[in-house]
Amino acid sequence: MTGERNVLWIMCDQLRFDYLGCTGHPHLETPNIDALAARGVRFERAYVQSPICGPSRMSFYTGRYVRSHGSSWNKVPLRVGEPTLGDHLAELGVRNVLVGKTHMKADLAGMARLGIDPASDLGVRIAQCGFEPFERDDGLHPDGPYDPDPPYDRWLRALGYQGDNPWEDWANSAEGPDGELLSGWLLEHADKPARVKAEHSETAYMTDRAMAFIEQAGADERPWCLHLSYIKPHWPYIAPAPYHALYDARHVLPVVRDEAERRDPHPVYARYLEERFSRAFARQGVRERVIPAYMGLIRQIDDELGRLFAFLKRRGLWERTLIVFTSDHGDYLGDHWLGEKELFHECSVRIPLIVVDPSPAADATRGSVSDRLVESIDLAPTFLEFFGGAAKPHVLEGRSLLPLLRDDGSAPARPFVVSEYDYAMRRARTDLGVPISDARLWMVFDGRWKYVHARGFRPLLFDLESDPDEFRDLGADPAFADQRARLHACLSDWALQGASRITLSDAEIARATDREVPAGILIGYWDEEEVAEARRLGSGVPL
C-alpha cells in the first residue's frame, strides 16, 4: 500500500436523484450512501450533460460537453484523439481504472486512419475512453457489442450457472413454478427473484472486482482513480433475493404526472408519450410491480458499498481516498407519463452527487448540502485538481468542485447548466419528419427556469419555483417571451463558447501574445529608424 491518495468514483446507471435515503426517499434505506453524504458534500442540484447513458458518460469521462466531444448518442464512437480524463491523469502518473460499465464505443475507423492497433496498450486505452479496463462490462450481453462472452458470464458458469448466456438466463431471469425461465426483460416478472444468489449478481461481482483491483494496486507505486460503474438499477428490473422482496406497492411513491401535461403537448414530448416504455408505465399496476424491484436493486448497491467501504477502512484507504457517488441519469418510472429517460424533467436529467474529500481542508463542509448548480463535467477537473494537476479550461469545460468542498467562498456560482439530447436515432425523428441534423434538444436551467430549445419546434419552459413538478409547459405562453429570450441568449452564448481550441493552453496563449520587441518579422515599419525607435520603446508588433 502506498501513501498516495486515490479516487474511488462510484457510478450507478439510471439511478434517479430522489431514490436514496439521504435525498429524501421515505422508504428506501441507503445507510452506507447516506453515511457518505454525512462525511462529504451532497450536491442537490447536479445535472448530466445528456439524459442517456452514452453521451452522458462521454461527458463524465472527458469533462466536456456533448457538443464538444461529439459522441451524441449511444452508438456514436468517441472520436480518436478526444482527450479523456485518463489522458490527463496519465500525465500525472495516475492510473485511471475501470470496473464495470462505460458504454464507450471505440472509433475503430479513426484508429485505423491513425495507424493505432486496437490491441496495443495505447489502443486499448483509446478504445476504452481513457480507462485501463481492469473489468469492462456494459451489461446487456451478449447483445452488447463489446464482448461476446464477458468474464462475468464465465464466472457464473464456473459457479454452476450454465448456458450460453448466464447473464440473461440466471442473473436477469426468474423461474416459474415448473422451473421455466421467466425473462427479466418482461415487466410482469419484476416482483420475482433473479435466479442467481445475491452474492453472484452483477452488483456483487463488480464490487468484488473493485476490491480485487485495489488489492492488486497495493503492490503498485502509482495512485489510482478507480471508476466502479454499476449497471444497476438500470433495467432489466429484476433483483436477486432477498432484494426482490424488500419493498412492495406500499413503498411506491405517488406518480408525478398531471392531465395538463397531455393537453396540447410539445410535439417531441408528445412523441415520447407514445413510446412503448411510456405507455407501459402509464398503465395501472406497472409502477407497483417495477419500482419495488428498482428500489431493491438500489438497496443492494448500498449493501455492497457497505462491504466495499469496510474493505477500504481495513486497508487504511478510507482516510486518503476521495470518494464520489453519482449516476449517469435518472429514470422517469411513469412520472410525466413517461418511462426511461432522454428528456429533461428533473427525474431524468438530475442526478445524485456526493463527494467526500478526505483532506482536512474539507472538514468544514462535511455533512453539508450544496445547492450550487453543478454538472457532470465537473468531476474530471475535480479529480485533476485533487491529484495536483494544473487546470485546463481550454480542454476541460467543467469546473473543479474542490473549491466548493474546501469552502473558501471564492468559487463563482455557475449561472446555468446545459444538457443536450440527440434524437436522430430515435423514431421520434422519423415520426416527426425531422432531418437528422435537426433532431436536437438543448436544456438551459438556471436553478429556477428550465428552457428547452427544440430545433424546428417551439421551445418548452418550466418555472420550477411556482411549478416544482414541471406540469405547466410555458413554452408557448406569450407572457413568458422575455424569459425564453433570456434563456435562449444563455444557450447561444454557451454554444459560441465551445472549447475546440484544445491544442494550446491559456498559459501558452498568454505567453504567445504579441511580444514587445521587434524580432525578425517586421510588419508596418517604414524604415530602420522606426525599427530602432520601437526597439528602444519596446513596442514592436511582430507576427
Added chain:
Amino acid sequence: MTGERNVLWIMCDQLRFDYLGCTGHPHLETPNIDALAARGVRFERAYVQSPICGPSRMSFYTGRYVRSHGSSWNKVPLRVGEPTLGDHLAELGVRNVLVGKTHMKADLAGMARLGIDPASDLGVRIAQCGFEPFERDDGLHPDGPYDPDPPYDRWLRALGYQGDNPWEDWANSAEGPDGELLSGWLLEHADKPARVKAEHSETAYMTDRAMAFIEQAGADERPWCLHLSYIKPHWPYIAPAPYHALYDARHVLPVVRDEAERRDPHPVYARYLEERFSRAFARQGVRERVIPAYMGLIRQIDDELGRLFAFLKRRGLWERTLIVFTSDHGDYLGDHWLGEKELFHECSVRIPLIVVDPSPAADATRGSVSDRLVESIDLAPTFLEFFGGAAKPHVLEGRSLLPLLRDDGSAPARPFVVSEYDYAMRRARTDLGVPISDARLWMVFDGRWKYVHARGFRPLLFDLESDPDEFRDLGADPAFADQRARLHACLSDWALQGASRITLSDAEIARATDREVPAGILIGYWDEEEVAEARRLGSGVPL
C-alpha cells in the same frame, strides 16, 4: 500520364478579391487568371472562415468551420485526428499534394499521446494537415518555425545567392547604390527590385516545383489534387524586376476610408486603428509606395500561371483538370484606416474564387459570374464530389460547388456566410482587458447585412446595400435592433449546429434508427404476449 482527372488548386496569400483584371481592377492586368474566369465560374461573393492565414487555411484544408477544427489562430496546432481533405481523398485513392504554404502547425503533443511518429509517412501527413508535402514552404524563413533551411534557400545558394538566409537577403531585400542591403520588411523599399531575378523568386520557384510534381506524377497511376500555394502577394512587399516597376502611384486606387469611421468607433476596431500596420498605411505616401509592389507581385503570379497553364496544355492535362484559383484572405492596404487583415470588411474577408470544371456538364456556366454566397469550406466537398466520393455532411461543413458549376438549379442558396476571429494572441485582447476565452469575433453576412458579434462589446452592423463601402457602423443604432437580433439568431443557430458528431455518418444514423422488430433487448414490455404481438406488427422499440 494517366486518364484520371486531377485538381489543381492554386492559392495566393493575402490577395484581395478586387486586385485582378477579371474582378474589376482598372490597371492590373491578369490575363491568365482572367482566362480562367472566362473558362469557368467566378464566384463574386466568396468568403473565408477567418480573415487570417492559419485558421482560414485550416478551414480550407478540413472543410470545417474554425469552431469545429479548433485551430483558431496562426500558432494553434490542428488537433491530431481532425479529418482533413487529404484523409477523404486518400479513401478514394487520390493523392493530396502540397507545393508551397499551408501555415500548418503540427499537434506534436497529440501525436505523442497517440504514439504517432512525426517522421513516419502517416506522421508527416498528419503534421502537414493531410498533404503529401512535395514542397512545403511557408516563407518567412528562417523565422518560420518549420524548416531552418528550406529547399528554396538551398536552391538559391546553388544559383550563387549566398548567405545564411538567402530568402531574406536576396529574394526579399533590395540593394542600395553602394551595394548595401535594403530590407524588404521596410515599406520604404517597396519600390525597389528584389535582389533575385524574377525566375529565381519564390513565385517562379513554386511554379517550377508544381511542374516538377506533375511530371513525376505522370509516372503514377493515381489521380492527384495539387495545392499550389503561393506566399505572394503577402508581405514582405517587394517584387523582383521587372515587376517592381510595372505600376506606380498613378495605378493606385483611391483609398476607401471615411472620417465617420473614426468617430465613436467600436472598441475592437478602435484598437486595430492603433496598430503600427494601420497607422503606417494611413500615412501619406505609404500606399503609393507599397501598392505598386503588391500589384507587381500579383502580375508576376499571373505570368507564372501562364507558364503553368501552357505546361498543362502541352501535357494534355488542361482538359481533365479541375482548376481553382483563390486566396486565403485579403489585405486592407489602408482601407478603413487599417493595414493587414483580421477584421471583416470586404477587402479582408472576401476572396477571389474561380473554379474551372473541365466536365462537359459545366459547359453551360463557362464564363459566368455567380453571386451565390460561398465559403472557403466549400472547396473540400467540391473536390470530394469531383473525385466521386460520397458527401459527408457530418464532417464536411461546406457545400460542394459542383451543382453551381453544372447548373441544374437544384442547389439551395446558402442564406448567410460565417467568419470567425480569435484575437486572444493579439494585443487588442490585453489592451482591452478581455479574458482569453472571450477574445472572439463572429461575422454573419447575408449578402446585404453584415453583423459582427464581439463578445463583451456591442456588435457591429453594416448595410452593404445602402453603404457598400462599409463606412457607417449601425451596431449601436436603435433603429436596427431588429436586424441585429435577426442576424444574431442566425449566428446562434449556426453555433448550435456544429458538426462534432464526426464518427457516424447520416446514412449510418438512418440505418441505426429504431429497428422495427423486437430483438434481444426489450424495453417496456409487460409480458410475452406483448412481445409476440409486437413481432407480428413489426413495431418493437429495441434500444
